[in-house]
Amino acid sequence: MNYREPDLQVSFGPLKLKNPVVTASGTFGYGREYAEIVDPNLLGGIVVKGLSLKPRPGNSAPRIVETPAGMLNAIGLENIGVEAFLKEKLPWLKTLDTAVMVNIYGHSTEEYGAVAAALKGAEGVAALEINVSCPNVKKGGMSFGTDPVASAEVTEAVLKNTDKPVIVKLTPNVTDICAVARAVEHAGAHGLSLINTLTGMAIDIKTRRPRLGNISGGLSGPAIRPVALYMVYHVARAVKIPVMGMGGIMDAGDALEFLIAGARAVQVGTANFVNPKASLDIIEGLKQHCVDHDVQRIGDLIGTLKT
């Protein structure tokens, strides 16, 4: 037998990932929370909890509720702010042998630029991921991400203030996600990640109150996977920049669906709550799939959907 360890490395625009499995923002903290259970050095990458310019307290409780095969969250982007991140979290993160990506957001185009500027030159930050799903305060609270023009403006503002590759995380709560994808590609984004959560809600019929303090929240988990896969498939064909796929990925089989649909890497989110070792299990499962199907490089499977 001529056995060779399959090659799980993938390129993602200017980034080189040791494997295509990245933990999603908001589900893996700042990495350290899971460190006793998951060796972060084995991961393709970590996207840390979304950072704003100033610390934010987040929404009132309840912030999460389980729904069929999924969960709604309305955390309210609670975070320690970019300054505390640089001081308290990055020193540990930069010792890791994995791609640390920093998710950022703002409530104005200028704020997005300012967060990017604060992270400029920060050693140990491999890339920025822009969360464009936030309400745009100046435009009546409509999410930046639902408007191709606003999404492109935010992308440009971040690119102007950073020396890092920029990935834009797209919201699925739009009529045409490909239009937003093309707009941010044109604005210069190095890559895309999708999908963010789908807006949803749940009601307690006895009290007739919403189950979330914020009334509505973002749906994640296996419930959204077919929707996510569909969007990844279409966006990957609509743009030339690389796409990171996510949405309800629980195991290696799920991850492979996204890779075959055209994603160059995947993010694992809600699965981390269900199985803290989900990301590592997926990496092992991908390796096994390659061995079982005589695939030498995982990259050879990307975008190979037969139609």
Place this chain on the structure above:
Amino acid sequence: MGIFEHKAAVVRNDEVAPSTFLMELESPSIASAAKPGQFVMLRVWGGIDPLLRRPFSICSTGKGTILLLYRVVGKGTRVMAETEAGTQLSVLGPLGRGFEPPGTGEDCLLVAGGMGIAPLAFLARSWEDKSVSFMAGYGTASQIIASEHMGIHGIEIALATDDGSAGFHGPVTGLLEGALEREGKKIVYSCGPAAMLKRVASLCREKQVDCQVSLETVMACGLGACQGCAVPAAAGAGKNTYHVCQDGPVFSGLSIDWEKL
């Protein structure tokens, strides 16, 4: 020390009162690391609906095992109730901050409401050498969980029931009010419904008695990553919220903003 995640065999899963079960799981690592007040996140089955793990205070530890007390209230606990001995379930723990020991010479007053007896049973068992008065409230007599099920021996549990069918007729905080009048230095440990804990905290504040309460919230990760388990911090805490999974589940009664909870 440390946090463990592994498949644990269900040793037994017995109905100890109507719709109330004790599940014993084989976990030598968690059993030896666990401190009273800490909890585990249990994946109740291998499927995706219910999806999330469920948090449970550790009720007791046996020889290489942990005991979880639960009442069937929803999807997750219904699945648990149907689980047979021998089933392997993924368990994550021990998690969170447990109870702090009393000061020298302090009498420990343990105040439990319903399923809130779980972490206090573990506490009573671990502190058999300390002066402990245990009081537990239930809705009605049939819900009472026998001490020996929870591994408690040699400690009398004073009972209160809402309908007066056993022990004191009224809330368990009625028993606490009497106990707080007794002579000597005291410290209160409590777990139960939020409204009850609010009353406990307020009584203790009036009497200037230290109190530690164990809070329950929904949570997704149990590790401090998802920030889903936020509770409002009292003014002056220097932060708006605490996360039950990491800052708690045990808090000083004074550190919580009970009006906003």
